[in-house]
Amino acid sequence: MSKTIIEAKDVVKRFGKITAVDGISFKVKKGEIFAFLGPNGAGKSTTISMLTTMLRPTSGKLMLNGHDVTKDQNSARKSFGIVFQDPAVEEELTAYENMRIHAVLYAVPKPEQSDSIEKLLKLVDLWERRDSLVRTYSGGMRRRLEIARGLMHHPKILFLDEPTLGLDTQTRNLLWDYVRKLSENEGMTIFFTTHYLDEAEAVAGKIAIIDHGKIVASGTTAQLAKKTGTKSLEDAYLQLTGSTVRDEASKGNNGLNVRSANRNSRLR
């Protein structure tokens, strides 16, 4: 039986009166590719922010690779790499310099740094452009750079928050092929969110669907289809989350947006 590497137990996150994540629990096994799906504003990014130590949960417990995320932050941080929803690279520096900063932040031993940077930049096909400012990169190149960067410290877990948003088909295929290889060959655990259900269906071993801050269903694609009596993941998804259009605000939040609530709440 394989080991649980990510675990959430009764996790709640409130921003003032708004409950963004409402008591979710799930487990991800080591080496698994886990898709976290849900409509806009359902609580996906908030969950990732909590898992990656950027936000503190209001209550509940989060474990990453055996480390309590709120109590043992630095050990938890060493266990994962992340590709953010919005690019998080320093545009006024070159790709190489971005990689170097990452290496130092994660205490990659100095003798290994240069080799590791070269290997990874070659892998994502950016070695030739290593000395160009990231400002001059296209969206796809930035994503590739972020993936290379996220892998530098040999993380056990890779978080991908809508990694294919705005990418062309070629780059998307390349990315998923690569992610699959990481999981198969290196046993890396992948936790990703996406709005493209075909991607989730093709790549993910297990899927959890979140809506209004609660997990409404989880399992393999086949299990979800069976549970809802539908044929595809998309049909299952729509049946579980309804077909009304969401803005970032869901009804449960009295029409308030979670991101702006985060900004305005008096957590500081």
Next chain:
Amino acid sequence: MSVIYILWHRQMKRYIRSRSRIAGAIGQPLLFLMALGYGLGAVYEKAGEGDYLQFLVPGIIVQTLLFSGVFWGIQILFDKRFGFLKEMLVAPVSRTRILLGNALGGATISLIQALLVFGISFALGFRIDNWAMVPLAFAIMLVLSVTLTSFGAAIASMVDDFQGFQGINNFLIFPLFFLSSALYPLTDVPRVLQIISSVNPLTYSVDGLRWALLGQSHFGIGIDLAVMAVTMVACVAFAVNRFNRIQA
């Protein structure tokens, strides 16, 4: 240590690569120096107060540190908006070190700006009273640059939009500058202004720098240095506290 260094280095690279920023940031103090120094110099001299340019230079150096130091905080806002802050915050490094690395970069930048203005002031006719005190003047500038970048970083950590930062900045920076003794001596001003200026910590920096460069002081160098030290500790603590509370 190497984390602080690499983040400091990042700030320096950004600075060196944007030359317009260098020119822009020293343009304003130079304008003040020339317009006021030459423009009001004659009146000042007629009033029997001596050479205004001499009096003004320490004040304008402090202005340079104030504007470029506090304004540097916008870098943190940029990092919040354009994502790089997240990369730093999820790294297995304490936030205090992340703040220190970046803020020391900001402090170095504003110190360079101040030294540029200081250098140019010689071309405009500024003369130092006692060269032996120049190291003290540099030390004061250094302390002040750390104080003010920390202050800017603290404010930037609390707000989320550029307009908000700009608003708070204007609301704080201009009064701090105009109500210090940067532009006029405190001896002959109305009592109210004297009281306001004497609760403005920046006044003591201007006064201390004036003592180091010209041998003139209103409060005495001991009090000036004490106030500067306390202000620096308070501002750094304020910045660490606010930066630690950023929720990304």
